[in-house]
Amino acid sequence: MNDIASRPLNIAMVGCGRISLSHLDAIAARPQDARLVAVADRDLELARQVGERFGAPAYATLEDMLDLAEVDAVLLATPNHLHAVQAMAALKAGKHVLVEKPAAETGEDALALAREAEARGLVLAVGHTFRHNEAVRQVEARMPSLGRLLSLEVSMCVRWDGPQAPWWAERKAQDGLILSLFAPHALDFVQLVMGADDPVRVYAEAARLQSGWQGEDEAMIVMAYPGRRMASVHISYNQPTVQDRKTLYFETGILEIEHGEILRWNDEVIVMPPTGVLGDPRKLGGRSLTHYFEGQIEEFAKAVRGRPHRMPTGYDAARLIALIDRVRASARANSAADSIDPPL
Incomplete structure (x- = not known):
């Protein structure tokens, strides 16, 4: 694997469920960066179907693939509760890891992964796909020239009428649902904007509206940051129209991302997505996410090759899970002791 700088990464993917095709299509679209060499799923027949489609052998478990010498990196697209143990197994086998968000269920587990990756000289990266478009890149590039940041608002809403994977329904109230599955996207953007600072105070309210x-x-999450900066986050699985809006308030004006793609500075459009990305962005499926996953594979390859990249890795990834721990604890403290809400 010592020639990794001059060839595509050999990636083995674990988990052939709902999100896997987005990752697999992205790998296929970036042959200069990555090549699929194996897939695994506990449903071996499903793994075989996916493997046949993408030209890779199929296995039943991660462990079956870890002895393959050609594997440089493992991509984990499995249920949340498996992330930490599978990522640790891959790291201990000497493989780089790209894991679907969140990296782990607890900050303690995420920190252990970061330490293991550091000790072995490996990359532990987390799939916060919504970092990888031009609007977010331009936010990062322009912020230093816009003066003092006062506050930040993030609103990410969608309508999921029931579990999108069977394991969603199996998560207990104390495990967190939207705070574990959807909040990482919003909080990753907050962390990206706030830089190295962690919030000094966190307050969260949560509710269950579906049965x-x-x-x-x-x-709803409110956070106070050093320098008297504030951030608020609203996330929902109950909105009939999709919302993805991020607004940054500076002393000099307002920087806003609409529909996750259109960037405006004081109402002047400065970034528009390529043709075909936005159809009807307020409807499910009305916005193409292909470029996010392709960009993520490109950035992961850069990280593994030791080049500048935009992937959240190692200790930065662990910081986010520690923040989610704080958010969930606040939400639990502000809700009923035995459940988010009484049964509907």
Whole structure:
């Protein structure tokens, strides 16, 4: 694997469920960066179907693939509760890791992964796909010239009418639902904007409005940062129209991302997505996410090759899970002791 700088990464993917095709299509679209060499799923027949489609052998478990010498990196697209143990196994086998968000269920587990990766000289990266478009890149590039940041608002809402994977319904209220599955996207953007600072105070309210799962499906989060900066986050699985809006308030004006793609400075459009990305962005499926996943594979390859990249890795990834721990603890403290809400 010592020639990794001059060839595509050999990636083995674990988990052939709902999100896997986005990753697999991205790998296929970036042959200069990555090549699929194996897939695994506990449903071996599903793994075989996916492997046949993408030209890779199929296995039943991660462990079956870790002895393959040609594997440089493992991509984990499995249920949340498996992330930490599978990522640790891959790291101990000497493989780089790209894991679907969140990296782990607890900050303690995420920190252990970061330490293991550091000790072995490996990359532990987390799939916060929504970092990888031009609007977010331009936010990062322009912020230093816009003066003092006062506050930040993030609103990310969608309508999921019941579990999108069977394991969603199995998560207990104390495990978190939207705070574990959707909040990482919003909080990753907050962390990206706030840089190395962690919030000095965190307050969260959460509620369950649907009966198809046990955890919360609506949440509001308010955070106070050093320098008297503030951030608020609203996430929902209950909105009939998709919302993805991020607004940064500076002393000199307002920087806003609309529909996750259109960047405006004081109402002047400065970034528009390529043709075909936005159809009807307020409807499910009305916005193409292909470029996010392709950009993520490109950035992961850069990280593994030791080049400048935009992937959240190692200790930065662990900081985010520690923040989610704080958010969930606040939400639990502000809700009923035995559940987010009484049964509907």
